[in-house]
Amino acid sequence: MTSAVSTPVRHKIRKSFNERVLTWLAVGIFIFLYLPIVILIIYSFNDSGRGAATVWSGFTFDWYLDVFQDQAIIGSLRVSLWVAFWSTIISTILGTLSAIAMERFRFWGKVTYDAILYLPIIIPDIVMALSTLLFFVVLGISLSRYTILVAHIAFNIAFVAIVVRARLADMDDSLEEAAADLGANPWETFRRVTLPLLFPGILSGALLAFTLSLDDFVITFFVAGPGSTTLPVRIYSMIRFGITPAINAVSTLLFLGSTLLVIISLVLQRRT
Amino acid sequence: MSASVQLENVTKEFGLVVAVDDISLTIEDGEFFSLLGPSGCGKTTTLRLIAGFEQPTIGQISIMGQPVAGVPAYRRPVNTVFQSYALFPHMTVAKNVAFGLEMAKVEAKEVKRRVNEALELVQMGTYHERKPTQLSGGQKQRIALARALVNRPRVLLLDEPLGALDLKLRKDMQLELKQIQSEVGITFIYVTHDQEEAITMSDRIAVMSNGLVQQLGGSREIYEQPANRFVADFIGETNFIEGKVVEADGSQITLESNGVSFTGVARQSLSAGTKAALAIRPEKLTLVNADEADRSNGRVTMNGTIADVIYIGTDNRYQIDLQTGDKIFARVQNLGAAETKEFKKGEAVCVQWHPNNGQVLTE
Numbered sequence: 001m002t003s004a005v006s007t008p009v010r011h012k013i014r015k016s017f018n019e020r021v022l023t024w025l026a027v028g029i030f031i032f033l034y035l036p037i038v039i040l041i042i043y044s045f046n047d048s049g050r051g052a053a054t055v056w057s058g059f060t061f062d063w064y065l066d067v068f069q070d071q072a073i074i075g076s077l078r079v080s081l082w083v084a085f086w087s088t089i090i091s092t093i094l095g096t097l098s099a100i101a102m103e104r105f106r107f108w109g110k111v112t113y114d115a116i117l118y119l120p121i122i123i124p125d126i127v128m129a130l131s132t133l134l135f136f137v138v139l140g141i142s143l144s145r146y147t148i149l150v151a152h153i154a155f156n157i158a159f160v161a162i163v164v165r166a167r168l169a170d171m172d173d174s175l176e177e178a179a180a181d182l183g184a185n186p187w188e189t190f191r192r193v194t195l196p197l198l199f200p201g202i203l204s205g206a207l208l209a210f211t212l213s214l215d216d217f218v219i220t221f222f223v224a225g226p227g228s229t230t231l232p233v234r235i236y237s238m239i240r241f242g243i244t245p246a247i248n249a250v251s252t253l254l255f256l257g258s259t260l261l262v263i264i265s266l267v268l269q270r271r272t
Numbered sequence: 273m274s275a276s277v278q279l280e281n282v283t284k285e286f287g288l289v290v291a292v293d294d295i296s297l298t299i300e301d302g303e304f305f306s307l308l309g310p311s312g313c314g315k316t317t318t319l320r321l322i323a324g325f326e327q328p329t330i331g332q333i334s335i336m337g338q339p340v341a342g343v344p345a346y347r348r349p350v351n352t353v354f355q356s357y358a359l360f361p362h363m364t365v366a367k368n369v370a371f372g373l374e375m376a377k378v379e380a381k382e383v384k385r386r387v388n389e390a391l392e393l394v395q396m397g398t399y400h401e402r403k404p405t406q407l408s409g410g411q412k413q414r415i416a417l418a419r420a421l422v423n424r425p426r427v428l429l430l431d432e433p434l435g436a437l438d439l440k441l442r443k444d445m446q447l448e449l450k451q452i453q454s455e456v457g458i459t460f461i462y463v464t465h466d467q468e469e470a471i472t473m474s475d476r477i478a479v480m481s482n483g484l485v486q487q488l489g490g491s492r493e494i495y496e497q498p499a500n501r502f503v504a505d506f507i508g509e510t511n512f513i514e515g516k517v518v519e520a521d522g523s524q525i526t527l528e529s530n531g532v533s534f535t536g537v538a539r540q541s542l543s544a545g546t547k548a549a550l551a552i553r554p555e556k557l558t559l560v561n562a563d564e565a566d567r568s569n570g571r572v573t574m575n576g577t578i579a580d581v582i583y584i585g586t587d588n589r590y591q592i593d594l595q596t597g598d599k600i601f602a603r604v605q606n607l608g609a610a611e612t613k614e615f616k617k618g619e620a621v622c623v624q625w626h627p628n629n630g631q632v633l634t635e
Contacts, residue, residue, distance in 0.1 A: 177325055178358035180345040182372035182423065189346075192371075196362045 044248035063249040076234035079145055084213040087152035092206040095160025103168040120155040129222035143225030151223045152213045160205035167201025207265040211258050276301040276427055276459040277322055282331030284317055291317040293483035304453055306462045306470040309480035315463045319429050324348045336426050351420035352429040357412045359404040365415050366400040372423040390422035410441045427459045446473055467507045479503050501633050504551040511600035512549040517542045525632040529596040534572045536630030548634050556629040557602040565622035572627055578619045
């Protein structure tokens with residue numbers, strides 16, 4: 001009788017011990033990941049003047065006012081958002097269509113296409129950047145915000161396709177057959193069954209694409225033309241003149257923007 | 273009765289694999305027809321050919337007299353209940369059931385009325401606003417059935433619809449499906465690998481293996497007169513006693529093995545010298561003490577030794593080593609200790625059966 005009573009108790013103790021270890025591990029990882037960002041945010045309020053940005057000298061909102069009055073920063077934010085917006089729209093459409101084609105159809109050269117589609121994820125950024133630049137030069141296309149756009153679409157398609165395809169692969173094939181069985185033609189099946197079920201995947205693919213586009217430095221740096229500086233490229237060029245809390249302030253805004261996007265995507269996904 | 277679905281010399285190949293091999297079937301209007309066989313026998317492919325999810329490599333399929341070659345799934349007057357149920361997870365139960373009617377552009381009021389009616393039919397009248405994820409397996413099964421039946425198809429195709437349910441629920445649903453079928457009076461084509469299920473529910477069964485129909489017939493015919501060894505072995509339990517034909521008198525065949533001769537019936541004529549086996553069901557055998565056997569009652573009698581006894585409640589299951597060298601099973605109904613003699617392991621027994629119960633089968 002004693003063992004029958006004591007076994008569940010011991011089991012409970014062990015479980016709570018495991019839980020505690022895992023909880024602290026998770027807390028440690030979160031600190032490791034987010035402490036630098038917290039420091040960045042704190043120092044964006046550092047009233048250090050033009051002096052040493054790394055020494056705390058009081059609290060101020062001035063850097064944020066500076067940022068919003070800095071035409072160069074606002075200009076490059078505009079370029080960044082423009083590139084991110086259009087590259088997201090176009091790469092989401094093309095990436096989703098590629099994913100559906102890869103998952104649902106058999107066609108000539110599929111294996112090759114499959115490999116090539118995911119290549120931008122594996123190739124180092126610097127190689128992508130150089131080859132894209134070379135491509136534009138060879139074709140005699142002058143660099144502008146449109147060349148940035150094309151370059152971003154190129155790498156974003158791969159990421160969207162991967163996310164959407166994972167969702168498609170999880171989807172029961174018989175759902176589409178069931179729709180056809182119930183009289184839905186291929187277009188109705190796509191509109192009423194495939195697309196709604198894929199939507200969370202498409203949305204997270206799109207948000208990933210938007211974030212990647214907003215973040216990208218290396219490729220953009222190579223293919224950006226005069227007057228088409230994106231925010232990360234602007235931050236980089238500002239750092240060359242010394243780190244100021246203004247850079248921290250811009251980075252903080254960039255961070256808050258991305259976080260907001262992620263929260264929106266989570267809320268939307270939960271609702272569907 | 274008229275033909276509801278007709279398959280004429282239908283073959284379906286996937287690359288080098290022949291999934292369905294030159295099948296011809298005529299399924300009558302209002303019939304409960306089962307396609308029965310082990311996995312990979314071609315039964316599901318046959319169903320998918322009728323549904324229009326696959327096109328035959330060769331041959332013709334007609335539904336209600338109309339050839340359906342090239343007619344896509346969404347224009348065929350059939351509906352399917354899928355093994356995985358395939359309920360749309362982003363729609364409520366009511367939306368799922370209404371889907372087919374909305375595709376057919378049925379008026380909204382009429383849609384509502386028929387959805388209610390269909391959900392009542394499967395006893396799910398209070399589940400309109402649930403999502404499929406909030407339903408149990410049995411409930412999903414009912415909704416899948418309602419979603420198909422609401423369209424009033426001429427033919428309902430069911431692909432192992434009870435496969436994912438536990439035994440008790442499956443038994444209940446078998447009866448209910450059968451009842452619904454007689455209520456709505458449409459043709460059911462039912463794919464299953466469960467022979468007991470097929471026998472309980474079907475008007476006729478096509479037993480399939482390797483893409484071929486091995487036997488087509490009613491439940492009783494398929495169980496009592498299997499056409500070949502595959503059918504005898506797949507449907508229920510069967511003993512095989514191997515031998516050679518020594519004499520054929522019409523359908524009465526005498527076999528010989530190890531100096532013992534025994535008779536059975538055959539569906540086709542067999543010539544002397546042919547290798548054949550006698551198939552006999554375990555419940556058709558009676559066991560008597562070796563020294564008490566009446567050998568003049570017209571029954572086939574063989575000597576054997578009890579090799580093992582398994583008590584399974586309703587029956588005793590005996591494994592017996594026959595004098596022919598074959599191992600067979602006998603099921604003896606448990607009528608209680610007062611009426612049923614229990615044999616012990618190692619005991620010598622006589623096994624007897626009526627010659628009409630032994631089916632002589634070739635390979």
